[in-house]
Amino acid sequence: MAPLLTVEHLTKRFGGLTAVNDVSFTVEEGDFLGIIGPNGAGKTTLFNLITGFLPPDAGEVRFKDQPITGWKAYKISRLGMTRTFQITKPFGHLDVKENVVVAALQTSSTLREARERAEGVLRFVGLESYRDRSITHLPMGLKKKLELAKALATRPSLLFLDEVMGGLASDEVQDMMEVLRKVRESGVTLIMIEHVLQAITQLSERLLVLHHGAKLAHGSTREVIRDPEVVEAYLGEVDPDAVH
Numbered sequence: 001m002a003p004l005l006t007v008e009h010l011t012k013r014f015g016g017l018t019a020v021n022d023v024s025f026t027v028e029e030g031d032f033l034g035i036i037g038p039n040g041a042g043k044t045t046l047f048n049l050i051t052g053f054l055p056p057d058a059g060e061v062r063f064k065d066q067p068i069t070g071w072k073a074y075k076i077s078r079l080g081m082t083r084t085f086q087i088t089k090p091f092g093h094l095d096v097k098e099n100v101v102v103a104a105l106q107t108s109s110t111l112r113e114a115r116e117r118a119e120g121v122l123r124f125v126g127l128e129s130y131r132d133r134s135i136t137h138l139p140m141g142l143k144k145k146l147e148l149a150k151a152l153a154t155r156p157s158l159l160f161l162d163e164v165m166g167g168l169a170s171d172e173v174q175d176m177m178e179v180l181r182k183v184r185e186s187g188v189t190l191i192m193i194e195h196v197l198q199a200i201t202q203l204s205e206r207l208l209v210l211h212h213g214a215k216l217a218h219g220s221t222r223e224v225i226r227d228p229e230v231v232e233a234y235l236g237e238v239d240p241d242a243v244h
């Protein structure tokens with residue numbers, strides 16, 4: 001069977017800077033892939049290229065055995081690939097539940113279906129008691145959960161997470177990790193950019209390391225975090241026992 005996602009020779013230049021340089025990898029259904037690398041390594045740009053938020057200069061993306069290179073994000077989302085954003089972008093004038101309903105509407109045929117789905121997702125991520133709250137003063141941990149809830153409301157089969165742990169306190173990181181384990185158990189394939197190494201090494205079985213836009217390493221988490229080039233470029237000291 002073909003992989004769920006195939007990325008081949010993906011490249012993006014911004015003027016003289018090659019932000020993503022000839023990156024290829026595949027993801028099988030059920031995988032949990034972590035993407036790590038120093039600031040500016042090209043991780044978010046790679047997400048943008050795959051999920052339709054930026055067109056690549058070269059390379060191809062196939063999802064569910066269909067070429068989707070250059071497709072718009074909304075069309076890709078309807079096919080079952082969704083992403084979260086590093087900087088959360090909720091609608092400030094809508095409450096928590098309404099934000100999730102709007103996201104669910106992208107892939108629902110009726111408002112009723114979108115509302116029901118939103119209720120289910122809010123329960124799933126543990127936001128049901130905040131459903132009627134204004135999002136303006138939500139703490140960061142809940143904003144990140146809302147971002148996740150919005151993505152889940154589109155019913156993705158492949159979900160891209162861009163630093164969902166960023167800015168969270170350690171108890172919030174634990175909480176988010178539990179939710180992500182549940183997402184995974186529900187059958188969603190996950191690709192996650194994260195600087196919180198303890199979280200990403202515990203959750204992901206495989207890691208892709210980007211450095212200066214290019215693939216520095218790709219393999220099992222255990223192997224990659226021991227790779228001397230990866231340690232040199234990014235990791236420094238990581239406790240090898242604290243991994244998946």
Ligand SMILES: Nc1ncnc2c1ncn2[C@@H]1O[C@H](COP(=O)(O)OP(=O)(O)OP(=O)(O)O)[C@@H](O)[C@H]1O
Nearest residue numbers: 014017019037038039040041042043044045046086
């Ligand atoms: N729209 C843009 N125009 C010009 N340069 C850009 C643009 N987007 C990203 N870049 C540059 O491309 C490079 C890769 O950026 P990107 O945000 O993908 O890195 P990253 O690995 O996600 O970084 P971080 O870990 O800090 O989020 C950086 O040098 C960045 O300044």
